[in-house]
Amino acid sequence: MLWFLTDIPNGLSINLKKAPVEGQTLVLSCLANKYLYKDLTWLLPRTANNQTRIRKAIVKEYSTELPLIIKNISLEHSGTYICRATNIYTGKDVLQQKNITIRGERCNKKAVFSRIRKFKSARNDCTTQHNVSQ
Secondary structure, eight states, X not given: OOOOXXXXXXXXXXXXXXXXXXXXXXXXXXXXXXXXXXXXXXXXXXXXXXXXXXXXXXXXXXXXXXXXXXXXXXXGGOEEEEEEEEETTTOOEEEEEEEEEOBOGGGGOEEEOOGGXXXXXXXXXXXXXXXXXX
């Protein structure tokens, strides 16, 4: 039986840098144990206006990272992002996916009601919901 030291849960995972908001930059990283997986690839739900940049893989001590950067994201960039890697020992492709729902830009702004009504409350004017799941 072989044992490997890894800094990646289950050997393959997708990392989201920050919650995706419309108009900002979406940054995802596919992380794989470099002793278990090779040939990391992103499978995208869509690519709009060539705004998607897949950088060269970054090899670290125990892992490989393949960043994905999409600038000026919109609600249409919502979808399932899949990282594919090939298991070095079995030759089989392994998929890791993350469902991303882009939050409307208005969600970041909170409106404060007037104190004249004898109360102060915050209202969240979201046009969409934010959901990140694995």
